[in-house]
Each structure stands twice: as C-alpha cells, then as structure tokens.
Amino acid sequence: MTKDRISIGGSTDIHLNENTQTYQLSAQALYEDYQSDSDTLSNEVLASARNTNITTALSQVQLDLPAIDLGAHMHLLQVGGQVQRDTLSQTKNSISELISDEVSRDVGELYLQDDWLIGAHWEILTGIRYQDDQDFGNHVAPKVAVKYNRTDASGRDHIFRASVGSGYRVPNLKERYYVFDHSNLGYKVMGNPSLQPETSTSYQVGYQGQIGDDLNLSINGFYNDVEDLIQTDNENAIIENGISIFQYTNIDSAYTYGGDIGIDWQVDDRATLQATYAYLKTKNESANSELTYRPNHKVMLALDYQLSDTLQLIPRLNYESKQLIDTAAQSYSPSWWTLDSQLNYKIDDNFSLYGAVNNIFDTQRDVRDTSDYRPIDNREWLIGARFNWQ
Template sequence: MYHHYRRFFTNKVAFVKVASLSLFLQHSVIASEVYSTDTVVVTGTKTERNLLDVPVRTEVVTREQLQESHARDLAEGLKNVPGVMIKPIHGKTGQEIWLQGFDANRVLVLIDGLPVSASTGSSVDLTQISVADVDHVEIVKGSVSALYGSEAMGGVVNIITVKSKPGSSYQITVDGGGYGQDNVTDDVFNDKHVNLFLQHDTGTWFTALSADLRDKGGSRLQPDAWDYEGASGDKMNVSLDLGYHFDNGATLLFKPSYYRESVVQNFSTFTPGFGDIYKIKNEDATRKNITMSFDTPIWGDGKLSTWYIHEQFIDETSQDVVSTATKDQERYGESNFDKAEMQLDKNITDNHLLTLGVVAMRSDLQQKQIIKNVTVDEIGGKKERQNIEFYAQDDIFVGDTLEVLPGLRYQYDSDFGGYLAPKINLMYGPDWIANADLKWRLGLGHGYRVPTLKERHYVFDHSALGYMVIGNPDLLPETSNSVQFGGELNTEKFRADINFYYNDIDNLITTTLDQNASNSTGLSIFSYDNIGEAITQGVDISTGYLFSDNFDTQLSYTYLQSEDKETGLVLTNRPEHLAKLQFSYKVPVIASTFSVYGNYQSKEYIDVDNLITSPEYSTFDFKINTSLDHGITLFMGVDNLTDTVRDTPSTGQDLRPDVGRFVYVGFRVNG
C-alpha cells in the first residue's frame, strides 16, 4: 500500500499540474457557490452541524439550486455537482450516480437518513426520486463515514426533505417540452411534468403532501426510425407526512409514499436472413414505502432518535417481438426490506459529543419468469438476508481550532459473519487569514460491503439483446481503505476547495464474461466476480466568486486515476478528466436570471483490455428564470444545447448522451 500512497502524493506529474491549476483558479477568482453560514447538514456526523464547520467534507445542493436548474428528478439535480458522474443504468431506463471512481452499487442513497431500495441490479435509479419536497441534498464521498455501513463504501447521498414550519404554504410547478424532430409523438410538448407540494403546521399537528407526475413521449436519434433511444411512459411519486410536535420538543412522524412507473422502449436486433427484427420492451415498477420515526430530548442535552422503514419494490418486465402472437419473455422480480435504527447523542463534557447507535435489517428477493403461461422460479425460492449493526462516534473538540472525530461500526451479517470498520476525521481551522474561514480536513476510513442479494442470486436476462448477467452465490465481501485530504477557504464572496482522495479496494465485485457459457448458449453470459485489488485516486477542485449581486461564476475540475492492480490496466467506464462550469447573470430590470451550465468528460475505456474507448464529449444547458408578482416564476431552458449524442445505430461502444437537444418552458407558483 505504501507504494501507492507514495506514487499518489509524490510521483504523479499530473497532480503537480492540478495543484498549479488550483492556484491559477484561485487567483482567477472563478469559483463554486459561496455557501450560507446558516446551512445545516447531518450526513457526515449523523448530527446537525453547520456546513462550514463539519469535520467530514460535505457538498450541498440547495433547494434554490434545484429550482434554478429546473431539475425534474434527482439525476438532473446532481449532474452539476463537482466530481459527480451521472450515468445511464446499463440495460435499463434510468440513471445512477458514481463517486470517486466507485460505481452506483457502492453509493448509499438516503431520504432523510433512511435508505432507498435499489431498483435494478444493486443501484438506485435517481430518475425515480422526485425533488418536489427536497430542501437540499448532501453528498459525502468515500468511506470516511463508517456510520452508514455496508452500502456506503463509495459515499453517501442524503436527500433532506422540507421540514414543517408554523402556518401553511404550497408550491406548484408545471413544465413541458420536446426534442424537435426527435420527438416520437406529434405533440410539441412531447414530455410533460407537474409537481405539487403542500404543507400545514398548527404548531402541534403537521402534515405535508408531495406529488410529482411525469409523462414522457419518447425520443429517437433517427427520424421515423423504429428504435427509441429515450423511453416513453409515465412516472408518479406521491408521499404524505403526518406528524405531531410534543411540548417537550419530541416529534412523531408517520410517512407513507408510493412510486409507480410504466415505460416502453422500441428496439430492434439484426438477424441474418431476416434483417431487423422489431421488438418492444415494457417495464412496470412500483415502490411502496412506510416510515415511522420518533425523536425526543433525553437526559437534559441528549437526543434519542428512532425510526422504522418497510419498503417493497416490484419490477415487471417483458420483451416482445412485434410480429409474433405471444410475448417472448416476461419476468417478475420482488424485493422487500425492513430496517430499524436507534441513535443516542449525548454531550459527555463541554468538548465531547458521543453518538451511539444500533441498526437491524432484513431483506428478501424473489424472481420468476413466465413462459407461455408457465411460471418458472429462477433463483430457487425466496432468498433472505439479515444483519445487525452497532456504531459509535466521539466528536472531540481540542481548543478552538482542532476537532477529532473517531468512530467505528460493527456489522454482523447472517451470511458473512461479523466485521469491524473504523474511521477517523480531523479538522483544523487556523486563524491565518483575516475575514476568511479556512479549514483543513483529513479523513481515514475503512469500507466494508457484503454482496447484495441481487449480485448473488438475480438473473438479469436480456436474451433478446444478446446477453445475460447471472448472480454468483460464491461472492466475497469487498473492503476498502480511503484517504481524503483537502482544504477549504471561504470569504464573503469567494470560495475555494481542493480535495485529494485515495481508495484501495480488495475483492472488487464486477461483471466478467463467462466464455464457456457464452459459447454453449450463443449469448454473452456475464457473471459477478471478485477481481482482486483495484485503486481509484485523484483530486477534486472547485472554486467560485460572486463578482456582484448580479453575476457569479462556478468552476470545478476532477482528475481520476483508476487501476486494476492485477493487470495494471484502467478500470472501465471511468474517465480521467471531468470539468463543470456555471455562469449566472441577473438582470434586475426584468427580474430575470440567465444561467449556463457546462459539463465535460474525457474518453473512457469500455472493455477490460483497454482496447476500446468511448469518445470525450461536452454538453451545455441554458436556463432562464423570471420572477413575477404573487410568487410566480416563469422559466424556460434548453438542455444539451449543442445536441451532442452518440453515433447511430448503436454499437455499444459510444457512451455519449442518447437523447438530443430538449427545449422546454414552465412556471412555478409559491404561496
């Protein structure tokens, strides 16, 4: 391991160049958002802390940013965050998040600290998560927060919803747009979207209703072609908060939620002697969730938090050759999980905050295929898993400038036994610069991840597309060692941030081609396997400057190096360079804000032998927001302004966007 640390910190010319670039950017005062001093976050420490004073590096997307960028779902809301890669889910509709070279299977997605079930494979589809009731989103990268357990090896994304406040309020958003000649429908508003958020709080009882509806007409890159690159269908999110405030400051909350989607995608496959065979892929998915939580003061300045969640996810898919009378393939998959947690926070002394917690979880998975009305169990009955976890953390303040945050988590899994994962964070805030807030942060963490039930047992069958991915019951748990080190400088108008990271991973789980099975079936048969050791390392730089009340800029750059240590080759789907920018200009005389968002990523390897690359590309989005009286905002935008798309027909070797320029208009009413 010393060899890799030494190479990372001393022998890479690229990092010297990056450090020089950082200094240039700081002197050029081009920067990311200057955060409000009252921004409160909870993810890094599992306790409420001011963003500028939290010892675990945390990035935030605010409600205002979500609205200014016209985000319709969480995927759109996170695509401009420095160092974040939003990628399409392979073989499915939807998008997922990658952090620091870790794929979405290793990034834990939470809503108010509670887990969201994976919709496909073992990753969460971000397009299924509405932002109608989101107050802000917190992102912690790497395994430096051991308090979240197995699924958080690559990081945590925590969606914090709007909290009730006395009185009533509402928000309604309506928008629609199209892809021009790429529209599947003849309607100008090929895609339509509406969301509603209502809340009422009497001071004792409170309730909130959030609803989000989206209708997509579908899009294609070749006019009048059969194939849809952008699926058509509809999605619906509904959630209800019912709660009570007690006189002693305790809060009881009951929250049911429901998600449904029904999407369709046309595709074709070429068969020698027959030509293109037209096919249709259908997917119907539902997620039902019930959450109950209770928070109360205890023992003076202590706090006890408890919650329970039950979630069921059902995914029904089918693939059908249009010219035949029967469906080729129908599949039913169902997963359930129950999880409960209790956490105690207590000040031991004036400079010690102790956090203790216990978590219990069970999950199950079943999958069936229907062939000519005959049901076939594909995984040998229902598969189940249980685990129990304990965690402890001590937040220690050493004087006014140093904070030390050690912690550990013990996990006992019904299939893999017990494991202890420690971590420690340090933050140093010297008073070196007048009228500025400077923080240095160091995080060391050990990650541990057991294979999911889907990775071990799921049959991801796309025979109609020529491949299958089969679970492997013999998978071993993954482990990682993570180092995060960086500094952050904030003034009234300026912010600069640089963070170096290093992740050393053992028994990395990935998909590999089973050549023998492929030869015998005529399909490409993939299975999950442990590939041994891998590293991801690099640096995130973000800077920003508020030139005036009307003009601000943001710029970020990420360098990522990944390596399979057994072969010395680059890991697939991990571009080396990622850059993002934003310019916003307000015109007070017309109460309007004009914004441009840009994203660039370099080429990426798509095969393990590093022989095939997907091209580098850039995209730009243009947004306008105009404020009117009575809480009304009119907005319009153009996503993918330059119409950057992959080659057609698809060869599977081009990972550029598969949907083109999207033009839309809308309005928002607040009251």
C-alpha cells in the first residue's frame, strides 16, 4: 500500500491603489494518490489479486476583504471556492469490479462568510455554502454561530458559544463503489451506488474557560437531526462462503445528541493531567433503535510527567463502551479499554528520541466473532527519533 501526497499553497496582499485597504488572497492545491495491492493465497498458490487506485485533486481559493469598521462594530468578510475531482478504480484478477473501468466525481463549492465583531465581547459568525455535485446536483447550506467572551476579576478568560447550521454530505466514491475486503477476518464491506446524500440540522452550545490558576475546563453539548444517514448494519449482512458481506445504506430519519467535558490540570511544575469524557445517544427512527457503530461512552485520561529536564513519560488510558452492531438481533460489540505509554528523551532543542508501547495489555478483537469490533491492532512497540529543522 502506498499513499503519495503533494500540496502547495500561498497567500499575498493586494492593494488596488495606494489609498485602498488591504485584500488578502490565499490559494492551495492538493493531489493524493492511494494505491493498494492485495493478494489472496490458497495452499501457497495465488488465488486472486486485487488492485485499487484512489486519487483526489483539489484546488481552493479565498479572498479576505478589508475590515469594515463601523465604530463599535466591525465586519470581516471572506469569499471563496474550491473544485475537487475524485477517481476510483479497482480490479480483481485484472477485471474491473466497478460499473466501469474507473468511476469519478466532480464537485464545485462557493462560500461567503461574515464575522461580525460587536464591541469587546460579542462575535456573530454567519455563512452560506453552495455545492454543485456532478452526480447529486446543487445544495445550499447556511449556518450561524454566536460567541461571547469575558475576563473575570481574577483575569481568567471565559468563552461561551452557540451555533445552528445545516449539514450536507454526499456519499464518497468508496461508500458507493469500493470493495473493502477483509475476508481473512471474516467480512467484506461493499459500496452501494444507490446511496443518497445525507442532510442534517445541527445545534451546539459550549463553554471553555479557566476555573482556576492551574485548571482549564471545556463543556459542549449538541443535537443533530439527520435524514438519509449513511451507515452499515450487520442486519443487512449476506453470508457467502462463510464471509459476512455488508453494504452501506441510508437511514431515512435519525437523531443524535450528547456532549463532552474535558479538563486540563497543571498538577505541579512537572505533571499535567488531561481527561475527557464524551456521551452520545442515538436513535434510528425508522427501526426504533440505536444507530450502529456509535458507542454511548468514551473516556480518555493522559498524564504528561517530566521525570527530569530531558526525560518525559506520557501514559494514556482509553475506554469505549459497547456499541450496537446488528439492529434486528440487537447484538453488541463488547466494551474495551487500552493503555498506551511513551517515553521521550530530549538530546537538545532540535533532536529527541522516543520509545512507546501501544495497547500494552493487548486488547484485541476476536476475529471469529462477527460482532466483535474492538481494536484490530495488537500490542505495538515503537522506537524513533525526531529532528526539528530550523
């Protein structure tokens, strides 16, 4: 498997004449080429050879207009656009597995955004995005966000946010056509050319601030109302030669809501503790059930401990609760937790060495259980070096 990525970008200031304000023009272009070759052996003899090639070519441009200063108010306007072309080809034994030798998708977008600064504390961000897709036509998605920030008598910053927006996601080529073959693990995921774009309305609120000299807190909540949600479900599996074959489908109507809380605590001069907890509740309104592959609880706990001026230890604990896999059978993948640890050794300001062990206790899925979606990677040992070129 190889993945090549080339990107280039830049920006420049524009002055229409000596007396005008500054416009800023920025542009970026990107090209990615992903190639995968996988062979299947039977009794040490080549049974099949699958070759996949996925490319993405993208270019975008943005113009930041001069600030419109209205005294107590100020407007910062941005306008931009992008064009993107994706291609996918996949063969098995040199014969295409797609509806043609290659499938492609072309899409263009335009957007306009106004960042309205009101006094010293308020900010209102409004925007609208227009998308024209080769296969799915055009769509307009608006959004609006409000932010209030203040500094208390102790000099601590507090930021409150709220937003509402329209979401729109077109199924990508992998979801529509790709054959994700993990027969060695007992399953395949097939693309679905009949998929439709998913649309959503999202509501979010949040707080971020300093609640102590050494303690930062963030709290966020959200609610999403989704139509034509794209997902897979073991309920739709087809068994072929002992292999479970799944396909992406659209869920007519669904909603999700939840939130997360995070703390960043400077315990002392040597230790910093980070902890996050995320809660998610989902509903497939068509099946009157949860959505698949979405655990209700996630926890992360990490300690950054400076053993000495040159030696740093970072253990990290991750937990994920069980998640629904099959709507009809109400079968769940089990909960799991992993422990990772990394040791960094600083030689100088530019050069450092590190060693790490991921998944120390070797938590791993049982490939014989089609409902087990715990981590696929077993214990991993890493050593390396970092060099910062200045």
